[in-house]
Amino acid sequence: MDHSGAKLLPFYLVIDVSVSMAGDKLKAANNIMPAIIDALSENPILSDKVRFGLIDFSGDAQVRLPLCDLLDPNLSLPALTTRGSTSYAAAFSTLQREIEANVAQLKADQYVVHRPAVWFISDGEPTDGEAAWRKAYTDLTSSKAYPNIIPCGVDKADLTVMGSLIHPSSGPKKMALYMMEPGHDPAKAITGMAEILISSMIQSGYSLAGGSTGTILPDPANLPSGIKQYDPDDFV
Amino acid sequence: MTAVLPIYLLVDLADNDQWPAKAGSVNEFVRGLAEDLGRDPQLGGRAQLTVVTFSDVVTAVLSRHPVAEPPVLTVLEPGGPRWFGNALQMLGKLMSQDAGDGEPADPPLVLVLADEEPGAADSWEPVRAELLRSHPGLTLGVIYPVGGRRWAADEHGVEDVLPLEAARLIVRDHVGAPGAEKKKEWEGAFTPYSVGDVGNAARTVQPRPDDTEWHRRDTVLDGVIIRDRAEQPVLELRAASVRGLSHRHYGTVRQDEYGYRTTRDGRYLVVAVADGVSNSKLSHKAAALVCRVGSDAVAKDLETTAPEDLDWPDLIAWLSGEIVALARSVPAPRTDGEEPGYREVAAVMAATALFAVIDLHPAGDALTAHVFAVGDSPAWVLRDGTQWEPLLEVKNSGEGVATSTTRALPLRSRTAGMATRATVRPGDVLVLMSDGISDPLGDGTGSVGRFLADAWREPPAPLAFAAQVDFARRTHDDDRTAVAIWVA
Numbered sequence: 020m021d022h023s024g025a026k027l028l029p030f031y032l033v034i035d036v037s038v039s040m041a042g043d044k045l046k047a048a049n050n051i052m053p054a055i056i057d058a059l060s061e062n063p064i065l066s067d068k069v070r071f072g073l074i075d076f077s078g079d080a081q082v083r084l085p086l087c088d089l090l091d092p093n094l095s096l097p098a099l100t101t102r103g104s105t106s107y108a109a110a111f112s113t114l115q116r117e118i119e120a121n122v123a124q125l126k127a128d129q130y131v132v133h134r135p136a137v138w139f140i141s142d143g144e145p146t147d148g149e150a151a152w153r154k155a156y157t158d159l160t161s162s163k164a165y166p167n168i169i170p171c172g173v174d175k176a177d178l179t180v181m182g183s184l185i186h187p188s189s190g191p192k193k194m195a196l197y198m199m200e201p202g203h204d205p206a207k208a209i210t211g212m213a214e215i216l217i218s219s220m221i222q223s224g225y226s227l228a229g230g231s232t233g234t235i236l237p238d239p240a241n242l243p244s245g246i247k248q249y250d251p252d253d254f255v
Numbered sequence: 256m257t258a259v260l261p262i263y264l265l266v267d268l269a270d271n272d273q274w275p276a277k278a279g280s281v282n283e284f285v286r287g288l289a290e291d292l293g294r295d296p297q298l299g300g301r302a303q304l305t306v307v308t309f310s311d312v313v314t315a316v317l318s319r320h321p322v323a324e325p326p327v328l329t330v331l332e333p334g335g336p337r338w339f340g341n342a343l344q345m346l347g348k349l350m351s352q353d354a355g356d357g358e359p360a361d362p363p364l365v366l367v368l369a370d371e372e373p374g375a376a377d378s379w380e381p382v383r384a385e386l387l388r389s390h391p392g393l394t395l396g397v398i399y400p401v402g403g404r405r406w407a408a409d410e411h412g413v414e415d416v417l418p419l420e421a422a423r424l425i426v427r428d429h430v431g432a433p434g435a436e437k438k439k440e441w442e443g444a445f446t447p448y449s450v451g452d453v454g455n456a457a458r459t460v461q462p463r464p465d466d467t468e469w470h471r472r473d474t475v476l477d478g479v480i481i482r483d484r485a486e487q488p489v490l491e492l493r494a495a496s497v498r499g500l501s502h503r504h505y506g507t508v509r510q511d512e513y514g515y516r517t518t519r520d521g522r523y524l525v526v527a528v529a530d531g532v533s534n535s536k537l538s539h540k541a542a543a544l545v546c547r548v549g550s551d552a553v554a555k556d557l558e559t560t561a562p563e564d565l566d567w568p569d570l571i572a573w574l575s576g577e578i579v580a581l582a583r584s585v586p587a588p589r590t591d592g593e594e595p596g597y598r599e600v601a602a603v604m605a606a607t608a609l610f611a612v613i614d615l616h617p618a619g620d621a622l623t624a625h626v627f628a629v630g631d632s633p634a635w636v637l638r639d640g641t642q643w644e645p646l647l648e649v650k651n652s653g654e655g656v657a658t659s660t661t662r663a664l665p666l667r668s669r670t671a672g673m674a675t676r677a678t679v680r681p682g683d684v685l686v687l688m689s690d691g692i693s694d695p696l697g698d699g700t701g702s703v704g705r706f707l708a709d710a711w712r713e714p715p716a717p718l719a720f721a722a723q724v725d726f727a728r729r730t731h732d733d734d735r736t737a738v739a740i741w742v743a
Contacts, residue, residue, distance in 0.1 A: 067455055
């Protein structure tokens, strides 16, 4: 198909569905995609350019929605359910495979593909060995089509571990981490993170219309309550 | 065998203050219409009347009744809220069924008796469009019943007449005056251009003005024939600069610009195209300066210098200085009392620059064009109406993900820019454009390339040229500018 010069912004939502996510957190997680669809419906300039993919992970990682146009009338959204443990290695390696395949396909179709943004949501520490998941993470971030990674942690997610997932972690295009503040409702925090994602998507799309590239993050002063932003410099 | 004329009457029975008198007046209308048609020598033997009532339910109360006989009418009762979309859909099914029985039939006529316009949630428009598509020649007329109001589906301009008289006029329009060809008072139509998938934005964006710049136009265009000193046509020029969907949606001015003029002695045509850098708020001023001041400066230089000897880097440096001077004259809050430097100006107003000097003295049957560009506003030649040939390097043709850095004025460095020369023959088209067009054009071998080659084989009418530049295609929402030149 001939898509010369058509611009594309790929987004991936990578979400923890380990057993601890059951209940209200899972409900909040299942509401993320419909909220994104609503936002895109009101933003026609942006929605033509955005493609969304959904990956869930526990002991393994599965592509629940391959990168697609969320406003496609034939689309049916998958319902997330919980299973097993929490393997970050599985998440990163599945994500890397997906991104590389998607970007290669889109470029073959002559799209102009902008750097993908990955929103990584977890509610606890990884259950797999650190060496394994750090390697999978490094492979992901050193790939030519490496994504911008914005980690989001709720409940028992570890601050330092999550902080180490921010990518890029330095320079003018560095990203940030969003953490639920201790004592807050994790389900509400997940909903809040979805709002941050949507706000970022809209601002990035607006900025793309103005000729710049890159993932724009909203003003830290305007975050939903119960969520704190951490910059890579906050971690030594 | 004479063709049947199917007439469908769609009657709104939604409950309102027209009842109970409405039952009587509707039936009277139906009886009157059948009588009228029955008496008509042309239609009496072949018109068939179907009456479908609707509110929230849709019911056929009379089916394919030959108008020569008086119709038997049921007692009508008011129903629930009206849904036009649903009613039109059901009617469509009925009409297709009727058409499917193989009898020769004229295109159908649908008369709607409605009290009120469809509500905002009533999605009748796509259904109507589908009806018009599946029944070519269909006429859909709306008549006010007692005390009704007009709504947008009515194409007949029938006002202030009794319902039966309105019906007569609509039937007559549909069937045509006996014997004679209907004489048209006017001609013409407009269909917007699109290439491939149009995308959501093209379908839904409603343009907003930029309330910080009321006096800058959304679209500008030109179409002229340039002649030599002996008044012989040398070339035809079409130009258009169109605000893109993105700027229309966000309410930002058009940031592209073009300009053209001949030198005073009529020897050369100078053309300029400039693309204002998007995330700088006043870039349209830089683009306008490049085109207006720049083409005047080139024309002046050509009085003493041959085009192949023009000092382009010098011109660009001078134009950059002019842009900075313009920026300094625009009031802006500064806390340190210093004048803005080049980089600060570039953050507020910057534009690419593309110039062409066309020698109006032909070399054989061809013209020579000298082209110079800073930034991503490319120049192409459409050879023989089929092959797109880029005159300068095509952008973003490498690996990895895309970036959007572009060179633009004001520039300090004197080495920016590329110069080239091209020969343009009869049958070729020289096109200078902004990247709003060259991005979708790609390398010229795709559907956009084929569309533009077809549209620009010969110089189109100027307004058509502008409409072609404004073609809809998903994600391509940047401002677009093109100046096209055909050898006469």
